[in-house]
Structures are given as structure tokens and as C-alpha cells.
Amino acid sequence: MRVLALSALALAATACDSGDVPTPSEAAQLRPSAPQVEADEVLLRGDGLVAGNEAFYLAAGQREVEGAIARALGKASEGGTNDACGAGPVAYSTFPGGLTVNFQDGSLVGWLWRDASENIELAGEIAIGAPRSEIEAEDGFAMIEGSTLGEEFSLGERVGGFFEDGELSMLYAGTQCFFR
DSSP states (O other): OHHHHHHHHHHHHHHHOOSOSOOHHHHHHHSOOOOOOOTTOEEEETTEEEETTEEEETTOBHHHHHHHHHHHHOSOSEEEEETTOTTSOEEEEEETTTEEEEEETTEEEEEEEOSOOTTEEETTTBOTTOBHHHHHTSTTEEEOTTOTTSEEEEETTTEEEEEETTEEEEEEEEOOOOOO
């Protein structure tokens, strides 16, 4: 009886394996590699950011995000809460290099970058101060017609920015407190 029960258990276990599911080590090899970012760099993405060796999606925890950015760029130079934001109260922290990160209810909701810095870039190696012609050549580029904020554009569905004097002056993603 015991042999019959063990045989049935072994048969049931093999019947559940479709053979198509990779082992954990195989799955790790199939994942796309994370962007290579130096310990003192921040890479901005439309869905979050990478600070040093830590990647964060929008909705990541405020303490973790601020800690990783501080380790990469240095201590925040400014912070506070904007209670007049149309999206509701937004807490923010501004770091060296002109990077401001926005939080609501303790979660990352957006970022804004406005100063040229060798330690910050948008995925695709886009940097503040780049010539307008270079940005216009990017995939997904479109001017935002009728913007009351200036020469505003989008890069795909998640990143926006502004030109000033023929150069890229600001980039942003996620929730912002722009008054249009």
C-alpha cells in the first residue's frame, strides 16, 4: 500500500510539471539585465529611476528612494510639501544636480530634472543642455501644442520636457505640480 501511495504521489508531481517552466536559475538568465549605473549616478526612466545599484518604479517607498539617491548624488538640498498641487499634497526632495523627486502618501509618484549634471541622465543618454535638434530626433518625440508653460514636448507616453533657447531645459515624468 505504501509503495502504491508513493508511486501515485510521484506520478502526480510529474503530471504538474509542464516542462515549459524554467528553473529559478534559468529564469534569472532570461531576465533583461538592469541598466549599468555607477554608484554615483542616477538614470531616469518614465516608470521610475535607477540610483546607484538600486532600481525603483513609481510607487516605491519614499525612504528607500531618498536614501538611494542621497548615496548616489549627496544629501537633499531642499524638501517640503506642496499642499496647493492639483493632484493633492505632494512631498518633494531636491538633490544635487537639479533632481526633484515627488511623493504622495510615502510613495514615489514622479521626478523632475532641471540642471545639467554629469551624474544624471535619462535612459537613452539624454541630458539637460542637449540641442533641440538632438531631442527632436528621439523616438516618440512630439511637441505639446497649446502648452501654457512654454515649449513643452513629450518623449513617448511617460516623459515630458521643455526647451529654452534651443536646448533641453527640463525633463519630467509622473505627477508634477505644474499650474497650467
